[in-house]
Amino acid sequence: MITTQELRQKYLDFFKSKGHAIVPSASLLPDNDSSVLFTTAGMQPLVPYLVGEKHPLGTRLASVQKCVRTSDIDEVGDNTHLTFFEMLGNWSLGDYFKTESIAWSWEFLTNPAWLGIDPGMLAITVFAGDAVAPKDEESVQLWKNLGLNENKISYLLEDNWWQLSDKNSPCGPDTEIFYYVGSGQPEPASNPKDRPQEWVEIWNNVFMQFYKDEAGTCRPLVQKNVDTGMGLERTCAILNGFKNVYQIETFQAIIKTIENCSDHNYGEVPELDRSFRIIADHLRAAVFIIGDPRGVEPSNLDQGYVVRKLIRRAIRHGKLLNILENFTINIAQKIIEQYQAAYPELIKNQEKIIAALTQEEDRFRQTLEKGLKQFLKISATFSANQLISGSAAFNLYETYGFPLEITKDLAEEKGYHVDEAEFNQQFEKHKELSRTATVGKFKGGLADHSEVVVKYHTACHLLNQALRLVLGEHVAQRGSNLTEERLRFDFSHPTKMTVEEIKKVEDIVNEQIKKDLPVSFQEMTPAQAKADGAHGVFEEKYGDLVKVYAIGNFSKEICGGPHVTNTGTLGHFKIIKEEASSSGIRRIKAILE
Numbered sequence: 001m002i003t004t005q006e007l008r009q010k011y012l013d014f015f016k017s018k019g020h021a022i023v024p025s026a027s028l029l030p031d032n033d034s035s036v037l038f039t040t041a042g043m044q045p046l047v048p049y050l051v052g053e054k055h056p057l058g059t060r061l062a063s064v065q066k067c068v069r070t071s072d073i074d075e076v077g078d079n080t081h082l083t084f085f086e087m088l089g090n091w092s093l094g095d096y097f098k099t100e101s102i103a104w105s106w107e108f109l110t111n112p113a114w115l116g117i118d119p120g121m122l123a124i125t126v127f128a129g130d131a132v133a134p135k136d137e138e139s140v141q142l143w144k145n146l147g148l149n150e151n152k153i154s155y156l157l158e159d160n161w162w163q164l165s166d167k168n169s170p171c172g173p174d175t176e177i178f179y180y181v182g183s184g185q186p187e188p189a190s191n192p193k194d195r196p197q198e199w200v201e202i203w204n205n206v207f208m209q210f211y212k213d214e215a216g217t218c219r220p221l222v223q224k225n226v227d228t229g230m231g232l233e234r235t236c237a238i239l240n241g242f243k244n245v246y247q248i249e250t251f252q253a254i255i256k257t258i259e260n261c262s263d264h265n266y267g268e269v270p271e272l273d274r275s276f277r278i279i280a281d282h283l284r285a286a287v288f289i290i291g292d293p294r295g296v297e298p299s300n301l302d303q304g305y306v307v308r309k310l311i312r313r314a315i316r317h318g319k320l321l322n323i324l325e326n327f328t329i330n331i332a333q334k335i336i337e338q339y340q341a342a343y344p345e346l347i348k349n350q351e352k353i354i355a356a357l358t359q360e361e362d363r364f365r366q367t368l369e370k371g372l373k374q375f376l377k378i379s380a381t382f383s384a385n386q387l388i389s390g391s392a393a394f395n396l397y398e399t400y401g402f403p404l405e406i407t408k409d410l411a412e413e414k415g416y417h418v419d420e421a422e423f424n425q426q427f428e429k430h431k432e433l434s435r436t437a438t439v440g441k442f443k444g445g446l447a448d449h450s451e452v453v454v455k456y457h458t459a460c461h462l463l464n465q466a467l468r469l470v471l472g473e474h475v476a477q478r479g480s481n482l483t484e485e486r487l488r489f490d491f492s493h494p495t496k497m498t499v500e501e502i503k504k505v506e507d508i509v510n511e512q513i514k515k516d517l518p519v520s521f522q523e524m525t526p527a528q529a530k531a532d533g534a535h536g537v538f539e540e541k542y543g544d545l546v547k548v549y550a551i552g553n554f555s556k557e558i559c560g561g562p563h564v565t566n567t568g569t570l571g572h573f574k575i576i577k578e579e580a581s582s583s584g585i586r587r588i589k590a591i592l593e
Contacts, residue, residue, distance in 0.1 A: 001240050001249075002115075002236060002239050002240060003236070003248075003249050004086075004232055004233065004236050004248055004249065004250055005341070005342065007088075007232060007235065007236050007239070008064050008086070008088070008232060008342065010108075010114060010115070011062070011064070011088045011108070011230070012062060012064065014104075014107075014108050014114055015060075015062035015090045015104075016062070018060070018100075018104055019060050020060040020061055020062040020090055021057035021058050021060065021061055021062070022061075022062055022063065023057060023061050023062065023063040024063070025063060025064060025065050025066045025343070026039060026044075026045035026065065026066075027039065027066075027292055027293055027294045028066050028067075028068055028288060028289055028292045028294075028295075029289075029292060029294040029295070029296065029303060029479055030044060030045070037070075037302055037303050037306060038067070038068035038069070038070075038289075038303065038306075039065065039066065039067055039068065040067055040068065040069050041065070041067060041087060041089075041229060042063055042065035042067070042087040042088075042089030042227075042229055043089065043091075043206075043227045043229070045065070045560075046061070046091060046093075046227075047164075048560045048561050048562060049093050049560070050091075050093065050170065050208065050225050050227065051170060052223060053560060053561045053562060055093055056523045056545030056546055056547055057545060058093075059092065059093040059094055059095035060090075060091070060092060060093075060095055060096070061090065061091045061093070062088075062089065062090040062091070063088075063089055063090075064086050064087070064088055064089075064232065064342075065086065065087045065089060066084070066086060066288060066292075066343070067084070067085050067086070067087050068083055068084050068285055068288070068289065068306075069083060069085075070083055070306055073309075076277070076278055076281050076282070077274035077275075077277045077278045077281075078244075078274075079243060079244035079245065079246075080200075080234060080244065080245060082233060082245060082281055082285075083281055083282065083285040083310065084281070084284050084285035084288050084289075085231055085232065085233050085234075086231075086232035086233065087229050087230070087231060087232070088229070088230040088231075088232055088235075089227070089228055089229050089230070090104075090226075090228050091225065091226060091227055091228070092225055092226035093223070093225055094223035094224060094225060096226065097207065097209075097224055097226060098138055098139055098142060098207055098226075099142060101205050101207070101226045101228065102139060102142045102143060102146070102175065102205065103142070103146065105177060105203055105205060105228070106143075106146050109122065109177070109203070110122070115239065117179070117239070119147070119148070120185060120186065121179055121180045121185075121186065122148075122152070122177060122178065122179060122180070123152040123153070123154070123177075123178045123180070123186070123190075123191050123192055123199055124143050124148060124152060124153045124154070124175060124176070124177060124178070125153075125154045125155070125156045125159065125160055125175065125176045125178070125192055125193065126139045126140055126143075126153060126154070126155060126156070126160055126173065126175045127139075127155070127156070127157070127160040127161055127173030127174065127175075128155035128156055128157045128160065129155075129157075130157060130161075132212075132216065132217070132218050133161070133171075133172075133173065133210060133218050135155065136160070136173040136175070136207075139173065139175045139207070140153055143175070149188075151188055151189060151191065152191055153191075154191045154192055154193035154194070155193070156193060159176070160173055160174050160175065160176065161173060161174070162174050162206045162208070162227075163212060166212070166216070167212055167213065167214050167215075167216060168212070168213065168214060168450075169211070169212050170208045170210070170211055170212075170221060170225070171208065171210050171211070171212045171218065172206065172207045172208045172209040172210050172221075173206075173207055173209075174204055174205055174206040174207060175204075175205050175207075176192075176201050176203070176204045176205075177201070177202055177203040177204075177205075178192045178199040178200060178201050178202065179199065179200055179202050179238045180198060180199060181198060181199065181200050181238065181243075182195075182197075182198035182199075186198065200234070200238060202230060202231070202234065202235045202238060203228065203229070203230040203235075204228060204229050204230075205226065205227075205228045206226070206227040206228065206229075207224070207225075207226060208221060208224060208225040208226070208227065209221055209224045233245045233248060233251075236248045246276075246277050246280065250338045250339070251280055253334060253337075253338055254280040254283075254284065254331060254334055254335060254338065255276050255277075255280055257330060257331055257334040258276055258279055258280065258321070258327075258331060259276075260330075261318070261321075261323050261325075261327040261330055261331070262318075262321040262322060262323050263321075263322050264321050264322065272320065272321060274317075275317035275318075275320045275321050276321070278313060278314065278317045279314045279317050279318060279321075279331065280331070282310040282311070282313050282314040283310070283311070283314050283328055283331045283332060283335065283357075284335050285310050286307050286310045286311050286314070286332075286357070287332050287335045287336065287346065287353055288339075288343070288346070289303065289306075289307050289310075290307060290349070290352060290353045290356050290357075291336075291343075291345055291346045291348075291349040291350070291352070291353045292345065292349075293345050293349075294478060294479065295349060295352070296478075296479075296582065297352075297356040297582060297583065298311060298356060298359075298360045299581075299582040299583075301581060301582065303479075304582050308360065311328065311357065311360045311361070311364070312360070312364050312367075314328065314331075315328065315361060315364050315365070319368075326358065326361045326362070326365075327361075328357040328358075328360075328361050329354050329357050329358055329361075332353055332354060332357055333350075333354075336350055336353070367400060368400065368402075370400060371396055371399075371400025371402045372410075374396065374399075374400060375396060375402070375407070375410055378392055379414060379416075386415060386416045386417060387416065387417060387418075387419055388407070388411050388416050388417070388418045388419065389419055389422060390418065390419040390420065390421065390422025390423035390424070390425065390426055391422060391426060393407045393418045393419070393423045394422075394423050394426040394427060394430075397423075397427075398430065404418065404420070404423060450484060452484045452592075453482050453483070453484060454562050454563065454564060455564055455569065455570050455571070455592055456482045456483075456486070456487040456592065457482060457561075457562065457563060458519060458551070458563040458564045458567065458570065459487055459509070459570055459573060459590070459592060460477075460480050460482070460487055460489055461549065461551055461555045461557050461559070461563075462508075462509045462512050462513070462551065462554070462555060462567070462570075462573070463487075463489055463505070463509055463573075463588065463590065464477055464489070464491070464535065464555070464557065465535070465551075465554060465555040465557075466504075466505045466508040466509050466512075467491055467493075467505055467588075468535075469508060470501050470504045470505050470508070471493055471497070471501065474492060474493070475491050475492060475493055476491065476492045476535075477489070477490070477491055477535075478490040478491055478492055478581075478585050479581075485591070486576070486589055486590065486591045487589070487590050487591075487592075488587060488588070488589050489587070489588045489589075489590070490581045490585055490586070490587050491585070491586055491587075491588070492584060492585060492586075493584075493585075493586045494584055496578070496580070496586070497578045497586065502575050502578055505575065506573060506574060506575055509573040510572060510573050512551065512552070512554050512555075512567055513567045513568060513570045513571070513572070513573060514568070515552065515567065515568075516566050516567055516568030517551050517552030517554060517566065517567045517568075518551075518552060518565065518566055519549065519550070519551050519563045519564055519565055519566060519567065520549070520550055521547045521548060521549045521550070521559075521561065521563075522547075522548050522550070523545045523546070523547055523548075524545065524546065524548060525545060525546070526546055526558075529546055529548050529558055532548065532556065533556055534548045534556045534557055534558050535555075535556065535557045535558070536557055536558030536559070546558050547559060547560060547561065549561065549563055551567060552567075570592055571592040571593055572592065572593040573590060573591075573592060573593075574590060574591055574592075574593055575588055575589070575590045576589050576590060576591055577589040
């Protein structure tokens with residue numbers, strides 16, 4: 001049996017032996033990337049370097065990146081879907097390409113000194129080619145050179161093409177590695193294209209070799225990159241012969257703790273197993289988000305809303321397991337125990353995590369009581385044919401956190417039933433809106449290197465320093481969101497800014513713009529950056545070297561870029577709104593005119 005810790009370490013050791021610098025996991029809350037709410041892939045923090053910025057640790061990188069994806073949150077509880085997961089990744093920034101990437105993937109997977117997987121259990125997919133880009137014959141030949149049988153290589157189209165966006169984006173083919181999960185040994189004709197139910201993807205190697213322009217035409221990239229990803233939990237489950245990710249040792253320890261809080265045991269009542277899994281998954285995600293160096297607590301906005309939803313869904317499923325007392329902090333303590341060696345920020349922020357969960361659980365139990373009163377109130381309006389409308393049931397779900405199962409139980413006690421078809425229609429509409437909001441909530445971000453977004457990125461540095469000068473040294477950036485229309489900047493400060501303070505900040509920023517200050521950067525160690533007065537969250541993600549961007553003598557901040565070369569190109573800075581984001585966090589929205 002291989003544990004997650006062993007797989008995590010083997011992966012990093014392997015790529016370190018191939019000359020890769022190990023990059024610590026970046027924050028779950030993206031830094032100046034507004035394209036998503038959370039870090040969703042190992043590639044995401046590296047976008048500036050994949051499009052040309054120089055990485056301080058070199059051109060070969062590897063990491064284990066914390067990730068959160070909530071677009072499929074309603075699928076959690078099945079065998080594979082998770083909201084929080086760890087992504088193993090390695091990158092070439094204009095260094096090696098397909099030959100080395102494919103050979104090393106095969107070596108790590110099949111060499112007995114590493115994972116030792118039987119090559120007969122693996123199959124490959126490659127890009128089939130279309131009118132924009134050719135079939136990836138090069139990758140096919142490389143796989144054949146390694147001894148892979150041709151009938152284990154499938155050509156796919158959309159599944160084997162990667163791009164950041166539809167235009168003005170790096171793009172290219174990818175090759176995916178699949179593991180056989182059918183019965184016995186795979187038949188010679190079995191492959192992921194023809195018999196997908198027998199195969200599970202474990203690794204994806206993306207080859208960024210083209211750039212798609214405004215017209216949708218692909219041309220070769222000057223800097224060709226490799227971006228790979230392997231899900232830690234899924235791969236660990238497969239290597240151990242497990243049928244689902246919840247059988248790995250970390251989840252088993254969490255589920256055992258849930259059993260201790262409940263009067264049910266996992267596996268005894270199949271229909272309740274999903275509740276065990278949802279609690280384990282959702283609270284693990286919430287603990288990591290709250291305990292992140294840039295962590296957020298439950299709220300009604302953006303990332304905080306997702307945290308609230310995760311915790312409340314876990315509590316609802318706790319009720320299905322007859323957990324009557326507050327239990328989330330018991331689960332959280334087990335999660336912290338399981339992960340503190342790999343992610344020391346969890347033990348560092350343990351008090352914050354426990355306090356946030358305790359407060360949210362108390363609040364939600366009160367909300368459930370309100371929901372029950374609301375159910376009793378609207379029950380008088382139920383239709384004469386003893387049917388509760390799906391809209392009424394969905395309102396209880398969305399507003400008061402009542403799952404459909406609770407509404408159905410309460411209705412049956414009164415001799416009514418719920419219009420589930422209408423509820424499901426409302427629910428699917430809600431899911432689509434949530435998916436859109438989570439996957440692409442904002443346009444822009446560092447994935448968008450348009451001239452305007454780069455200007456707003458630089459303006460964030462000026463704003464950060466101006467706030468410190470006006471409000472005090474306690475001010476620290478807590479997040480930002482950049483689009484072509486405006487910037488949004490979250491920062492630590494306990495009270496609402498006055499009109500005079502806002503005017504002072506505006507004036508200071510515009511003064512620096514008027515001075516046309518030069519923008520430059522230096523590479524140095526985090527210790528040197530700190531000693532040199534650079535601002536930034538000195539967290540675990542930093543390696544041996546960091547980039548420090550200086551704006552004249554006004555601002556000095558750790559950042560990956562990109563930025564304008566002189567402040568005079570920014571235009572006029574204007575704050576259009578200042579408001580609360582969450583407890584102790586203020587939010588500014590500003591534009592460049």
